[in-house]
Structures are given as structure tokens and as C-alpha cells.
Amino acid sequence: MPPARSRAVPVRHVPTLSRLVLACGLTALASTATAQVNGVAHRPYLGWSSFSQQTLDPAFLTQANMLKQSDALAASGLQAHGYTYINLDSGWMGGFDANGRPIPDATTFPDIKALIDHIHANGQKAGIYWIPGVEEPAVQANSPILGSDQHIQDILALPHRAGNAFGGPGESPYHYKIDFSKAGAQAYMDSVVALFASWGVDFIKLDGVTPGSYSDDLSIDNREDVVAWSRAIAKSGRPMWFTVSWQLDKDHNDIWSTWANARRIDDDVECEGRCATLTNWPRIEKRFRDLPSWQDAAGPTKGWNDLDTLDITDGELDGLSLDEKRSAMTIWSMANAPLYLGGDLTKLDPEGLRIATNDEVLAVDQSGHPARQLVGGDHQVWVSDLGDGRYYVALFNMNAAPATVSVPWRLLGIPGALRVRDLWTHKELGPSVARHDVLLPAHATQLLLVQRLPGQVLAPPSKAYEAEAATLAGTAQVFACNGCSGGSKVGGLGLGTSNTVSFNEVTVPRDGVYLMQVDSLTLGLRSYLYRVNDGPYHTFNSGGGSFQLPSSSALPICLHAGTNRIRFGNDVSYPPDLDRIVIRDGMGLPAPSVDVYEAEAATLGGTVTAGFSNYFSGLAKAGNIGGGAANAVTFNQVTVPRAGVYQLEIDYATKGPRSLVMTVNGGNARQLDLDGSSFDDPVARVVDVTLQAGNNTVVLGNPSGFGPDLDRIVVSARSGAPVTGCP
CATH class of the missing domain: 2.60.40.1180 (Golgi alpha-mannosidase II)
Structure with missing residues (x-):
């Protein structure tokens, strides 16, 4: 099962904020908040975070290493290009002081004030990490709260429950929720931030924030915590960048954008032991899928969309090719996302350093005009x-x-x-x-x-088709939707061939390429498999930040003059909920030049099974391949317009070497020796294949040994030349 929310989602009932917030009303709070305009966040920040390297070396986060990172940032040339933040992530804390405030581990951080002074002396800013709520040791100590006659246990929500996404179940969650309607609650936050300010902290990352962080448990609900932290920063008198994390629910962006400078819209970019490198391409690609949902939410007065660490300066350890690093840097910059590097700054890769210090690209990030x-x-x-x-x-x-x-x-x-x-x-x-x-x-x-060039081009006419007015089959049904066109959406799609929504009357005046805008809703990754006029399956791999606020993406499709049918579903896995589609002219866009064939939608033989897999195209893959001639995946309708040599991309997953044996149209078998470091994330191998005009059959298996899991195959012209028209 995916970590995302259930596939059929009725209207969410969200509890109101406490009396502390309601006393002024959200509108009044928005007008008086100072976090976004505190002089630190009119443009996204540039810097470095310890967390990526911590995923490879748990002992990395020490005062001695942070001193080295600060000096390396200054010496590398990065600082001259605007990279100034040195941010300590989780693991610096060792206990609590007499007032229940987190203090550093005396062994690893013997003098955090001296460390931050050193960072400042280098012309840099210092960041620190913490979480909402109160941890068990401070609760047990029941320390008095500075600036209040209350104690820690006086401010806890009753019954006791988790105070953030990392908390456990029941009344002993280790991370305890604060009740901000109680006297002393705001004073406690003020005291924590005042302590950070006394050290000279310039940045706070508040992690495990809900709604978000893969938690739908609204008994946690950290919106009040975010407000309280933001107020404490303002009261401290020290300007501090304030980021809330991670993969937050966009439904509550009125809070995130009003009371914080940035919000994480994605989960961690790092593999964290699930692959052999810091990150990889599927985890970069996820940002492309989630960002459309948030692209209207960023800017100098709205705060910034945080895409997580940019791991591009560590050579092969990043798990990215140079082209992939440039693509990551480009989408981060186009999004106007904070640019904070990972890895070890004392071991910078020269090529990655050149990518990170391209001033023309950095100007894109700092433009204040996030892309769509x-x-x-x-x-x-x-x-x-x-x-x-x-x-x-x-x-x-x-x-x-x-x-x-x-x-x-x-x-x-x-x-x-x-x-x-x-x-x-x-x-x-x-x-x-x-x-x-x-x-x-x-x-x-x-x-x-x-x-x-001077002159105007009028937008082409468009026509919208509401999902709730289309033909629903199987478990598909209509749900209320606050932000949807017409106030409704269709959920319950997928997980079966008959659970679909069909738009049977899509009418266009002429044959050609059109743009199909898909307004969908999901938290995290989901995928449609859709068909146009009962043709082959196409895949739309989407993401999002809400089941109530649609995300829009426009896909080029070929339609014929008159009436067309477009059907959405997903035989094996989870598609998003669907608000509507909008059809408009492609304005000269060429026809799609690649054809994608999902392994889970192919013919699966013998032991081969299909199932959910989060980072895979179609949100599914085929596994248990090989160990017998029958245990293979057969793609029966691989269609090309003319005979010739084509590029065949095979997306697979394996941990260690495995082989696939490929036959095309019953011809000679060809063994492909493959390797990888994870069954969680697909990697690609591209080979040339000779195909005949019309339908072809491609079989991938391994009659004698274990094959890798298989995500999909992608067929494209060998030259990469654009296709000018529809078939």
C-alpha cells in the first residue's frame, strides 16, 4: 500500500484551531504575521544542509565537522555566489535544560555558541532543526517554563497524544502534543526560540509538521505550533528564516504561507540507505510531479516551495549524471526553491561545483517569478x-x-x-x-x-469536460470537492480494469495534436493509465499536495476530427482523483514522439505478478520474473509507423546483477546484463531494436536465472527527431 491517502476521499472535516488563534481570526492573523516579511525571505536562500551526508555517515553531525563545512563553504567559492547558510539537521540535541528546552549533545557539540560565532565570522548564517511538541524526557522532568508560572505538563493536550508526525500511538507517544489554548504554551515556544536566538541562530527548520509528513491524523494538527513558533521568532527580535517540513498538505497553505518563509512540498530526496548513493533520478523526478500542484503558491509575498536538498556537488556519490544534475538545478531554480547543497563540502566535485555556481542559472532562482x-x-x-x-x-x-x-x-x-x-x-x-x-x-x-517579438497571440478556445458528468464504471463515484470545478470530483478509480471514467463526447474540429489539461487531486505520487479512442495505454505520472485543490498538467494527445473517447483508470495501482479535463489546440506542438508500455499492463506469464511500487511509472511494476521460460513479460502491441531501428528504453530495478533475455517478434534471443542498487527505484538501459511496421511483440524474461523487476519499456525514433504529425 502506498503511504498516500485513500483513493476515494470524501470532504475532509478539519478541526478548528484553538481559542488562541480563533480569538483574532485567521484573517487578522494573516495581516499581523511578520515571518514572511522579517527581512530574510524576499528571495529563496542558498546554502548547505548536513542531512544528506548524515544519511551516509550517522556520525557526521559534530561541531568539528560543522566547522570544517563552514570553512569549506567559504573557501570553495560557493559563498561568493550567494551560498551562505550552514544548517544543522536532526541529531545535534542531547537533552533538556532546567526549563525543558533542547540543548546540544555535550560530546558532539561542546560549545554551540562558539560554532555559530565561527559561522558568523565566516560571513555565513547558522541554521538549526527541531520539531513540534515536547519530548518524553522534558515531560517527565516537568520543568518550569520561563516567563510563566506553568510547568511542561500543564501545557500538554489531554488525553496525551502525538505532538508531531514522528510521535507514537496512545498516551505515551514520546513526542507529546501541546495545547495552545493553555496558559504557558506560547511562553514555552518563546523560551525555546529565545534560547536559539541567544546562540545566534538564523534559521529554524520545524520538521514532522502535520497535516502532512504522511500523516492524516488531525488529532496532531501542527498548524497552531507553526503559528506559535512564528510568533516566538518575531518576539525574539532576531530575524530567522522559518521553514516547515515535510510534504505538507496544501489544504492549509493559508497557515504555511502566512506564518513561515517556506514549506517542504515533498518527502526526502535522499535514498537513506535504499540505494547506494545520496539520491537518484526517480527521486529528482518526483519533484516534477508534485510541483504543478504548488506552482501557484510561491513568490515574495507567499513564501517559497522547498524541494529539499540539491545533491549535485559530490561526483558519482550523488547518484546523478551531469545532465541529471543540470536538470535538478534547473527545476529547483525555475521553482525559485531554496538551493541548499548536501554531501561533504570538503570533497566537492569540480563539475558539480560549476553547475551550482552558474550565475545565470542562479539568477533564475532569485528572480522572484516561480515558473509554471x-x-x-x-x-x-x-x-x-x-x-x-x-x-x-x-x-x-x-x-x-x-x-x-x-x-x-x-x-x-x-x-x-x-x-x-x-x-x-x-x-x-x-x-x-x-x-x-x-x-x-x-x-x-x-x-x-x-x-x-512584438505582437499578441490569442489563446485558443478550449472546452472543459467535468469528470462527474462523464461515464463512471466499477467503483468510480462522485465526491464533493472544495476546490474543484463544479464542486465535485471522481474518486474510486483504478485497482481494477473496470474502475474507470470515460469522456465519450470529446469533440474537436480537425485531426491533429491537442493539449489535454488534466486537473487531478492527490497527496504524493499516483498515476493514470489512459486510452484515446481505445488505442494503446498512455501513462500520466502525477503528484500533488491535496485531495481538495486540483493540480493541472497539460499533455499532448492526438485526436481525430469529430467525436473522441478518452478513458482514465489504472488496472493495477492508484490513480489520482479526477476533477476534469480541458481540451485546447496544441498551437503547433508536435505529436508525442515516444510510446510507453507499462509492464504491469502487459501480458504476465507464469510466476510474474504486478503490484504497487511508489517511484515507478504507473505506480506499479512487474516482479518475480525469470527462473523459467514462462515467467516473462510480453508486450504484444508495440506499434511503430514504419520498419526500422528504434531506441528501446527498458526501466528495471534490481539490487545487484541480474539479466533479462529479450526477443523481438520471435527472433533471436538477446541477453541484457543489468545491475542496480535498489528494488525501490527504477534505472534505465537503452538498446537499439529492429521493429516492423505496425504491431510488434517484445518479450522480456530469463529462462534460467532471476530477472530484475520491470517497470516499463519506452519506444522512440533512433535519431530523436521530432514527430510532426499524428499517425
Whole structure:
């Protein structure tokens, strides 16, 4: 089962905040909050966090190592490009003082004030980590609260329960919830922040915050904690950046954006032992899936979307190719996300350092104009409108085979580009009319600064089709939805071939490429498998931050003149809830140039089974492959327009070496020796295959040994040339 919420979600009943908050009302609170305008967060910060390296070396977080990191940041050249924060993550604390406040471990941090003074002397800022609630030792000590006649146990919620997402069940949760309607509760938070301020802390990360952090338990509900911490920061008189974490529920962004400078919209980017490196491409790709849900929520007055650590300066240890590192840096920058590196700054990789210190790309991050996704799917386009006739435009190839990615300028509402500059190569590409095309390697990006040509392009007409008015089958049903078009959505999709929603009357005036805007709802990753006019399955891998506020992505599809049918579901795994689709002209966008075939939707033989897997396309994979000729995955309808050599991307997962044996149309068997470090995250292998015009059959198995788990295959033209029209 996924860690996300249930697939059919009725209207959520959210408890109100305590009397402390209701006394003024949320509107009044928003008008008086100072956290977002405290002089530290008009632009996203740049720096470094200890956590990534801690996932590889649990003993890394010490005062001695933090001194080295501070000195390395200054000496590396990073600081000259704006990287100034040194943030200590979880593990610095060793106990509590006489007033129940967290204090450092005397062995690993013998003098935290001296450490922070050193950081400041280097011209940097110091960050620290803590969590909502009160931990067991402070509760048992029942210490008096500074500035109050209350004690720790006087401010706890009754009955005792978890105070954050890390707390346990029952009345002894170790992390205890604070009741902010009680006298002394705000004073306790004031005293904790005052202690941090006395050390010289410039940044606080509050972790395990709910609703979010994979917790739907509204008996925890840390919204009041966030308000209390923010108020304490203001009272301390010391400007501090305040980030709340992690994978927060967007339904409550009125609190996150009002009382904090940034909010984490994703889970941890690190593998944390589930792969052999700090991170990998599937964990970077997750940010592309979740960000559309939040793209309207960031800015100088709204706070910033935090995508987690940017692990790009540690060579092979990052688990990313150079192209993947540039793509990560690009999407973080287009999102205007805080840029904080991980790893060990004393062992910086020169190539990664060059990526992290590209000032033209850093200007994108600091622009104050977060991007929106213009085109989703396999070949994504993101755009930031700078408001003065200039745009940042980022193109991404999300697949492992080289591909041409295109953006018609009319999609931006402009007739063409007077100037196009590549910000990674620092080259002027000249003016451009009609459409920009670029051939990108695996998981690569191009980042452009575009100056528009004069003139206006009218937006094409569009037509919306509400999911609740479509044809529902199986367990699909209508639910109320606060933020949805028409106030309703369809849930209960997937987990069976018949649990679908079909739009049977999608009408367009001519054959061609259209953009299908999909307004979906989910917390975390989910995936649709959809079919157009009973053709092959297509996959839309989505993400999101709410089951009440839709996320929008636009996918290029081929439709024929007249009436079309589009059906959404997921035979094996969990799709998002669906609000509606909106169809509009593709404005010159080329037809999709790759075809994706999910292993779980193929013919599974013998022992092969399909099931949920979080980071996989379609949110599922096929396992138990091999050990007999019958235990194979057969793709029976691999269709290409003409005979020739094609690129075949095989996405698989294994921990250690395994092999797949491939046959195409019953031809000679071909053994593919594969390797990997995790069954949790897919990796790709691209091979050339000869296919015949029309339908082909591709079989992947292993008659004698164990095969890896199989995610999908992706077929594309060998040259990566764009497809101009629909088949």
C-alpha cells in the first residue's frame, strides 16, 4: 500500500484551531504575521544542509565537522555566489535544560555558541532543526517554563497524544502534543526560540509538521505550533528564516504561507540507505510531479516551495549524471526553491561545483517569478514570465533515450522570440520564429532566456469536460470537492480494469495534436493509465499536495476530427482523483514522439505478478520474473509507423546483477546484463531494436536465472527527431 491517502476521499472535516488563534481570526492573523516579511525571505536562500551526508555517515553531525563545512563553504567559492547558510539537521540535541528546552549533545557539540560565532565570522548564517511538541524526557522532568508560572505538563493536550508526525500511538507517544489554548504554551515556544536566538541562530527548520509528513491524523494538527513558533521568532527580535517540513498538505497553505518563509512540498530526496548513493533520478523526478500542484503558491509575498536538498556537488556519490544534475538545478531554480547543497563540502566535485555556481542559472532562482508547467509528460516545458517581455523557458527530456523537445512560441502567447540565450552554455542562439526544438540526451535540460517579438497571440478556445458528468464504471463515484470545478470530483478509480471514467463526447474540429489539461487531486505520487479512442495505454505520472485543490498538467494527445473517447483508470495501482479535463489546440506542438508500455499492463506469464511500487511509472511494476521460460513479460502491441531501428528504453530495478533475455517478434534471443542498487527505484538501459511496421511483440524474461523487476519499456525514433504529425 502506498503511504498516500485513500483513493476515494470524501470532504475532509478539519478541526478548528484553538481559542488562541480563533480569538483574532485567521484573517487578522494573516495581516499581523511578520515571518514572511522579517527581512530574510524576499528571495529563496542558498546554502548547505548536513542531512544528506548524515544519511551516509550517522556520525557526521559534530561541531568539528560543522566547522570544517563552514570553512569549506567559504573557501570553495560557493559563498561568493550567494551560498551562505550552514544548517544543522536532526541529531545535534542531547537533552533538556532546567526549563525543558533542547540543548546540544555535550560530546558532539561542546560549545554551540562558539560554532555559530565561527559561522558568523565566516560571513555565513547558522541554521538549526527541531520539531513540534515536547519530548518524553522534558515531560517527565516537568520543568518550569520561563516567563510563566506553568510547568511542561500543564501545557500538554489531554488525553496525551502525538505532538508531531514522528510521535507514537496512545498516551505515551514520546513526542507529546501541546495545547495552545493553555496558559504557558506560547511562553514555552518563546523560551525555546529565545534560547536559539541567544546562540545566534538564523534559521529554524520545524520538521514532522502535520497535516502532512504522511500523516492524516488531525488529532496532531501542527498548524497552531507553526503559528506559535512564528510568533516566538518575531518576539525574539532576531530575524530567522522559518521553514516547515515535510510534504505538507496544501489544504492549509493559508497557515504555511502566512506564518513561515517556506514549506517542504515533498518527502526526502535522499535514498537513506535504499540505494547506494545520496539520491537518484526517480527521486529528482518526483519533484516534477508534485510541483504543478504548488506552482501557484510561491513568490515574495507567499513564501517559497522547498524541494529539499540539491545533491549535485559530490561526483558519482550523488547518484546523478551531469545532465541529471543540470536538470535538478534547473527545476529547483525555475521553482525559485531554496538551493541548499548536501554531501561533504570538503570533497566537492569540480563539475558539480560549476553547475551550482552558474550565475545565470542562479539568477533564475532569485528572480522572484516561480515558473509554471506549460507542457507535462515525457517532454516537459516550464515557463517563468518575468513581466517585461522576457521569459525563462526550461525544456526537459524525462526519458533515458535522446529526444527532441519542442516549444511553439504561440503556447507562451507570443509570436516568436527576438532573442534566445542558452543559460547553461552561455551562448546566444539568435532569434526564433514559430517553434524552438532541441535534441536533449537522457534526463537532460535546456534553459533559455527569451525576449519576445512584438505582437499578441490569442489563446485558443478550449472546452472543459467535468469528470462527474462523464461515464463512471466499477467503483468510480462522485465526491464533493472544495476546490474543484463544479464542486465535485471522481474518486474510486483504478485497482481494477473496470474502475474507470470515460469522456465519450470529446469533440474537436480537425485531426491533429491537442493539449489535454488534466486537473487531478492527490497527496504524493499516483498515476493514470489512459486510452484515446481505445488505442494503446498512455501513462500520466502525477503528484500533488491535496485531495481538495486540483493540480493541472497539460499533455499532448492526438485526436481525430469529430467525436473522441478518452478513458482514465489504472488496472493495477492508484490513480489520482479526477476533477476534469480541458481540451485546447496544441498551437503547433508536435505529436508525442515516444510510446510507453507499462509492464504491469502487459501480458504476465507464469510466476510474474504486478503490484504497487511508489517511484515507478504507473505506480506499479512487474516482479518475480525469470527462473523459467514462462515467467516473462510480453508486450504484444508495440506499434511503430514504419520498419526500422528504434531506441528501446527498458526501466528495471534490481539490487545487484541480474539479466533479462529479450526477443523481438520471435527472433533471436538477446541477453541484457543489468545491475542496480535498489528494488525501490527504477534505472534505465537503452538498446537499439529492429521493429516492423505496425504491431510488434517484445518479450522480456530469463529462462534460467532471476530477472530484475520491470517497470516499463519506452519506444522512440533512433535519431530523436521530432514527430510532426499524428499517425
